[in-house]
Amino acid sequence: xxxxxxxxxxxxxxxxxxxxxxxxxxxxxxxxxxxxxxxxxxxxxxxxxxxxxxxxxxxxxxxxxxxxxxxxxxxxxxxxxxxxxxxxxxxxxxxxxxxxxxxxxxxxxxxxxxxxxxxxxxxxxxxxxxxxxxxxxxxxxxxxxxxxxxxxxxxxxxxxxxxxxxxxxxxxxxxxxxxxxxxxxxxxxxxxxxxxxxxxxxxxxxxxxxxxxxxxxxxxxxxxxxxxxxxxxxxxxxxxxxxxxxxxxxxxxxxxxxxxxxxxxxxxxxxxxxxxxxxxxxxxxxxxxxxxxxxxxxxxxxxxxxxxxxxxxxxxxxxxxxxxxxxxxxxxxxxxxxxxxxxxxxxxxxxxxxxxxxxxxxxxxxxxxxxxxxxxx
Amino acid sequence: xxxxxxxxxxxxxxxxxxxxxxxxxxxxxxxxxxxxxxxxxxxxxxxxxxxxxxxxxxxxxxxxxxxxxxxxxxxxxxxxxxxxxxxxxxxxxxxxxxxxxxxxxxxxxxxxxxxxxxxxxxxxxxxxxxxxxxxxxxxxxxxxxxxxxxxxxxxxxxxxxxxxxxxxxxxxxxxxxxxxxxxxxxxxxxxxxxxxxxxxxxxxxxxxxxxxxxxxxxxxxxxxxxxxxxxxxxxxxxxxxxxxxxxxxxxxxxxxxxxxxxxxxxxxxxxxxxxxxxxxxxxxxxxxxxxxxxxxxxxxxxxxxxxxxxxxxxxxxxxxxxxxxxxxxxxxxxxxxxxxxxxxxxxxxxxxxx
Numbered sequence: 027x028x029x030x031x032x033x034x035x036x037x038x039x040x041x042x043x044x045x046x047x048x049x050x051x052x053x054x055x056x057x058x059x060x061x062x063x064x065x066x067x068x069x070x071x072x073x074x075x076x077x078x079x080x081x082x083x084x085x086x087x088x089x090x091x092x093x094x095x096x097x098x099x100x101x102x103x104x105x106x107x108x109x110x111x112x113x114x115x116x117x118x119x120x121x122x123x124x125x126x127x128x129x130x131x132x133x134x135x136x137x138x139x140x141x142x143x144x145x146x147x148x149x150x151x152x153x154x155x156x157x158x159x160x161x162x163x164x165x166x167x168x169x170x171x172x173x174x175x176x177x178x179x180x181x182x183x184x185x186x187x188x189x190x191x192x193x194x195x196x197x198x199x200x201x202x203x204x205x206x207x208x209x210x211x212x213x214x215x216x217x218x219x220x221x222x223x224x225x226x227x228x229x230x231x232x233x234x235x236x237x238x239x240x241x242x243x244x245x246x247x248x249x250x251x252x253x254x255x256x257x258x259x260x261x262x263x264x265x266x267x268x269x270x271x272x273x274x275x276x277x278x279x280x281x282x283x284x285x286x287x288x289x290x291x292x293x294x295x296x297x298x299x300x301x302x303x304x305x306x307x308x309x310x311x312x313x314x315x316x317x318x319x320x321x322x323x324x325x326x327x328x329x330x331x332x333x334x335x336x337x338x339x340x341x342x343x344x345x346x347x348x349x350x351x352x353x354x355x356x357x358x359x360x361x362x363x364x365x366x367x368x369x370x371x372x373x374x375x376x377x378x379x380x381x382x383x384x385x386x387x388x389x390x391x392x393x394x395x396x397x398x399x400x401x402x403x
Numbered sequence: 404x405x406x407x408x409x410x411x412x413x414x415x416x417x418x419x420x421x422x423x424x425x426x427x428x429x430x431x432x433x434x435x436x437x438x439x440x441x442x443x444x445x446x447x448x449x450x451x452x453x454x455x456x457x458x459x460x461x462x463x464x465x466x467x468x469x470x471x472x473x474x475x476x477x478x479x480x481x482x483x484x485x486x487x488x489x490x491x492x493x494x495x496x497x498x499x500x501x502x503x504x505x506x507x508x509x510x511x512x513x514x515x516x517x518x519x520x521x522x523x524x525x526x527x528x529x530x531x532x533x534x535x536x537x538x539x540x541x542x543x544x545x546x547x548x549x550x551x552x553x554x555x556x557x558x559x560x561x562x563x564x565x566x567x568x569x570x571x572x573x574x575x576x577x578x579x580x581x582x583x584x585x586x587x588x589x590x591x592x593x594x595x596x597x598x599x600x601x602x603x604x605x606x607x608x609x610x611x612x613x614x615x616x617x618x619x620x621x622x623x624x625x626x627x628x629x630x631x632x633x634x635x636x637x638x639x640x641x642x643x644x645x646x647x648x649x650x651x652x653x654x655x656x657x658x659x660x661x662x663x664x665x666x667x668x669x670x671x672x673x674x675x676x677x678x679x680x681x682x683x684x685x686x687x688x689x690x691x692x693x694x695x696x697x698x699x700x701x702x703x704x705x706x707x708x709x710x711x712x713x714x715x716x717x718x719x720x721x722x723x724x725x726x727x728x729x730x731x732x733x734x735x736x737x738x739x740x741x742x743x744x745x746x747x748x749x750x751x752x753x754x755x756x757x
Contacts, residue, residue: 113569113668265720271673272710272723275473279714282460282469300663302578303587307472307594308465323573324665331578333664384513384574 071253072224078216078253082209083379086371089344089393091351093364094400099354101130106157108148110164111140114322117386118163118187121346124394128403129350131158142169149173153180159353160184164238167191183356185349188238199352199365201345204241209372210319211245213338217317217374218289219254221335227258228289229280231273231297235266239293242319246291260284264297273297274304281310292318295325295337302333321375323385329375330383339373343388347397354401442688442698445733446705453712460715468592474707475596476655476662480674481681481699482603483651486644488682488694489611490637491624492548494645496537496556497652497678501671503559504530504656506567509666512582513574519581523657530653533559534646542642563668572666585661596658600700603651607696620644621693677727681706684731706730 107122109115122133136152138144142165149170152160160182166189167174177184178196188202218226228250232243243261250259262280264273281287292298295318305311316334318325328334352365373389381387390396437444453461460466480497487494504526511522533555540551563569576582588595611617622630623637631637652671659670684706685699686692709726 113571116569263720267724268720270667270669272473275710276714278469278473279711280717282465283457283715283717299665299667303583303662303664304473306587307589308469309592324571324663327573327575327578327664330575333578 071255072219075216075219075224075253078212079220079374082213082216082372082374083376085379085391086373086389087391088371089348089390089396090341090368090370091348091364091397091400094402095351095354095358096360097358099129099358099401099403103129103131103158103353103357105131105133105159105161105350105353106152106155107133107135108145108152108160108162108165109135109137111138111144115163117342118346121343122161122350125347125350125397128394128398129354129401131350145169146173153177156180157182158357161187161349162189163187164189166237167195167197171195183353185352187345187349190237190241193366198356199362201348201365201370202238204238206370207238207242208245210242210338210340211247212249213372213374214242214246214291214317214319215250215253217336218250218291219257221315222254222257222289224254224257226254226289227286228291229260229262229284229287230291230293231262231264231277232293233266233269233297234263236294239319242293258286260287269296270299274300277301278304278308278310281305281314282308285313288314290314290316292316294318295320295322298325298328298334302328306333321386323383326380326383326385329377329380332377335376337375339375339389341370341372341389342386344390344393345370347393351397351400438691440688440701442684442701442705442730445730446701446708449705449708449712449730453708453716456716457712461712464592466711466715470704470707470711471597472589472594473711474703475594475600476659477674477677477681477707478600478700478703479596479603479651479655479658480678481685481703482600482607482696483648483655484678484682485607485685485694485696485699486610486620487548487641487648488686489617489620489624490641490644491627492541492641492644494537494552494648494652495549495675496533496552496559497648498671498673498675499556499559499563500530500533500649500652501656501659501674502668503533503563503671504653505660505670506563506572506666506668508582508657509572509574509577509660513572513576513666523585526657527650527653530649530656531646534649537649538642538645541645542638548645567666567668569668571668573664577660577666578664582661583664586658587661596662599654599658603654604696604700611693611695616640624694677706680727680731 105122105126107119109119119133119135126133134155134157136148138148145165146169149162150173153173153176160177162170162184163186165186167186168191174184174196183198184196185199185201186197187200189200190204191197191200192203193200218228230243230246233239247259250257262276264276268276277290281290290301292301298316298318301316302311305314311333315336316328317336317338318334319338320340321329321337325334325337329337348365348368348370352362355362355365371389433439450462480501483497484494507529508522508526511517511525512519515522517525537548537552537555540546540555541548544551584595586594586596590598611620619630619635620640622633622635623640627637655674656671660666663670681702682694682699684702685697686694688698688701689695690698706727709730710723713722713726
């Protein structure tokens, strides 16, 4: 390699290195500093937080719907379920099959890989198959608008979960829209305020790729500032490509760069995978407490072994059965007002009240019996 | 005319003859040449940069520990592809093998009472079975390794999904000792996986640099036809290299499962590209154009310096990927871009007239 080629290579390399250094130095941080410091105790807000914690720590006993279906429910219906494409949605299918069995119905799963193209293809197939009802999770209405019109024309009801869309234009009912997740922000902030006695310095690790999580973040920030006005709060956005890969490294780096942070909130439980071990290796496990939104068996295991501190349990089982409750009323020609006004349960789960560390569990223990009673089954 | 008869030189009475200083200086210059350790200089530049950007947190012993601890699994995965690449064989199934072994060990630890050691053995055996399948397909059926291992990887993923229902295996046993100790025990602040990396690198280094087998592997990689005509059993070397790569990937999978406390059905996928990037970057270090263990370790550390430094400097979330791409280009540029790729993947340039 001659000298001029070497110098050219070195120049290219130096330029690239300088560029990245400038970008890294000048790029704005994803964090939004807030609060005024580590916070001082505010007795009124702490008392309110303690009251809220006691309320949410109690295991819920109602599925949120109390009005029975008026008429007998006919069997033989077929329901189409558009799978969201990630493993978490397999559990929903299991619930749908259980509910369908009670009603004498069948559920057919239309698998997608989560991509828009596969979702549209699935909807197109559903239109062709003409089921009695359709369930979809996570896909925005705009994606399948054409198929939605066709389903509406065929008077096939469509119920969606975990979307920011409103009902209408062919969408019969929406469960778990943005508003439904409001209580989660209250639970997260109440636990932190109570546990810290109003002296929290919190970082909220968010997953901006999912719009539906934005409402939880907004609710959390609002409630947190109300309950603990002098507590500090910051946000760390996690890119979707980091999930399952380098989230632990990002968290460790953030906490080392912000040594005053003593509470860590995850917008969703998947973000906590591998984090407890990484914190332990970095000597940070005792310096920060962890609470996640929406538990799963992995986080239940962490909770049971003391590697994290709290989980906001979400009403997955209950709402899945409520979908079939709504279909039953629709097929009977009855009002779905009980479904539209339903307030579904949440639960603040700690090591003390964790029912199981190895598997998922419903929030309401006898939720299936409650629905069977509503259906007169 | 007088003649002189040459006489033999007699040693001086001043002691042994000193090495020629020019030769020593030349050797030192060669060892420290950017063409040889360009990535090290890139890493040093970033150490300086991040020391300026994060003076309170970056230049600490804790940071060094963090870089090594966090990147140990990546290093294991990168080392797993060294031997096949030395024989000019691609093993693209390593990510799936990693997932398979993680799920296997998690299953046996959580769902059975066979004990930790047996669970680990089963996981490694599962990995070796895949390695065997890869070897039979690549060597026996003569299918291009790039395609063959992609195909076996797809089969492995299908198998994992079928057996697990695409649901991760979780449980208290997986987040507690003794299983957690595999990855979470530490010595002087360095986690055990760092030790595994050192041992694996030592083994691969010794094999490639100090054994005839290693020489033959390089010969197979540089020119398989010539090597075969020379009597080297190229098929056997390729066969064994695929077994070793699967075994190492399997070991990495066990470490990851211990680290996250779960048998994740997608744990291995994110490591594939990083492993190959580190392996190819490592081939530009120390042994110019040859895949080598310590060059690979250097590459992983340099990449790790950047990602850790960016995190400590609170850089934007997109900067990590940007950094990885830039440092690869920069390191290769400094090393004159000499990366040995299989001839099928390397554009054949017409040689200039002599």
